[in-house]
Amino acid sequence: MIHRDLIFYIKTTETCQLNCDHCFTNGSNGQKGFFDENRVIDFMHKLKNKVPQINSGSVTFHGGEPMLCPPEKMIDLWQACRDLWPSLFWSIQTNLTYKIDPIKLTFFEKVCQKTWGTSWDYDLRWKSKRSSDLWRSNIKELAQDGHNITVIVSLSKKLLQEKEPIEVIEDLAELGVKHVNFERITSNGNAIANKRVFPSNKDLDHWFDKMWRQSVNQKTYQYIDNLFFDSILTSAVFNTFSGCRCRQCEQKVFTINADGSIGGCPNTAAESPFAHINENIDDILFNPGRLCNIEKESRRNQACYTCEVYDICNGDCHQLAWENGVCAAPKTLMSAVKKSDKELLNSFLNGFQGQE
Numbered sequence: 001m002i003h004r005d006l007i008f009y010i011k012t013t014e015t016c017q018l019n020c021d022h023c024f025t026n027g028s029n030g031q032k033g034f035f036d037e038n039r040v041i042d043f044m045h046k047l048k049n050k051v052p053q054i055n056s057g058s059v060t061f062h063g064g065e066p067m068l069c070p071p072e073k074m075i076d077l078w079q080a081c082r083d084l085w086p087s088l089f090w091s092i093q094t095n096l097t098y099k100i101d102p103i104k105l106t107f108f109e110k111v112c113q114k115t116w117g118t119s120w121d122y123d124l125r126w127k128s129k130r131s132s133d134l135w136r137s138n139i140k141e142l143a144q145d146g147h148n149i150t151v152i153v154s155l156s157k158k159l160l161q162e163k164e165p166i167e168v169i170e171d172l173a174e175l176g177v178k179h180v181n182f183e184r185i186t187s188n189g190n191a192i193a194n195k196r197v198f199p200s201n202k203d204l205d206h207w208f209d210k211m212w213r214q215s216v217n218q219k220t221y222q223y224i225d226n227l228f229f230d231s232i233l234t235s236a237v238f239n240t241f242s243g244c245r246c247r248q249c250e251q252k253v254f255t256i257n258a259d260g261s262i263g264g265c266p267n268t269a270a271e272s273p274f275a276h277i278n279e280n281i282d283d284i285l286f287n288p289g290r291l292c293n294i295e296k297e298s299r300r301n302q303a304c305y306t307c308e309v310y311d312i313c314n315g316d317c318h319q320l321a322w323e324n325g326v327c328a329a330p331k332t333l334m335s336a337v338k339k340s341d342k343e344l345l346n347s348f349l350n351g352f353q354g355q356e
């Protein structure tokens, strides 16, 4: 009951200096304090001994805001675990709304090998232009210095109402961003109390359809990689299911909360962990809570089985809410992709074949 490619999210803290309305953890209200790197190191080694055949994986530092934690603690974990499995990719998902000092820069360069992620949204994150400008100038400076940055755009109701997809994509490309992804908000953490930030599923479908048509017109594949497209196009071209279409997150993902409790998908790990790193590995892997999540993820909505794009969609991420029988998937976009010629799809994929 374990995948050969694993994804670890290590939450270095549960809190953040920002307090976004859509935060799936609890923003600045999350529990204070930092993770214990030694207990995580011990857990990773125990897992390696128990399941030596793991092929590869990724470790992403997460939060709250992971950089609130002294980077030395993350560097210690990396040093102790970086050779555990043959191919282990290390990264961070950070809000980047801070001054970058030498130790943070060392972390980005040494641990992440200059490849890492941050998030952007139109109306949810920064309360002042100063904070937003700080993020933009950090991105610009680090991109110029050769950092390979992925920006995840949160799809709020206001963004969909007021921005064209191509405006967002071009703005990020001009800052030097190499990869963009688009995140649908789930009802966790702060977002539970802020329903106004959620667009309707119908509006999401419409915006994604515009994104596809505008991206084809502007040949965006020539200057930025759209990871949201990648997970759809690999299904259409190679019949592989990656990213939010894999339906195996609960088998692959271990989110280790700052207090040592463990969940699967990071969106629900803080509110419903199923185990703790102090437990033995069998008890963690075969924990009823984990098995229940795996079972839940394997079931699709009945409507998926007769849907004309099921072969590409695979039922989408299981955390997304349906609204009166309407799913949150980019159904119109996927229909258009099915009718597109392979050459166009391959131009967007640019060699990507669906590995995580």
Ligand code: SF4
Residues within 6 Å of the ligand: 016, 017, 018, 019, 020, 022, 023, 024, 025, 026, 027, 028, 063, 064, 065, 095, 125
């Ligand atoms: S979404 Fe990210 S930046 Fe915003 S409060 Fe949550 S952890 Fe902080």
Ligand code: SF4
Residues within 6 Å of the ligand: 243, 244, 245, 249, 250, 253, 265, 266, 267, 317, 318, 319
């Ligand atoms: S279950 Fe959905 S939200 Fe969770 S990690 Fe997978 S794709 Fe992301």
Ligand code: SF4
Residues within 6 Å of the ligand: 301, 303, 304, 305, 307, 308, 309, 310, 313, 314, 315, 316, 327, 328, 329, 330, 331
């Ligand atoms: S588009 Fe919607 S109905 Fe069709 S397979 Fe995807 S989630 Fe299911």
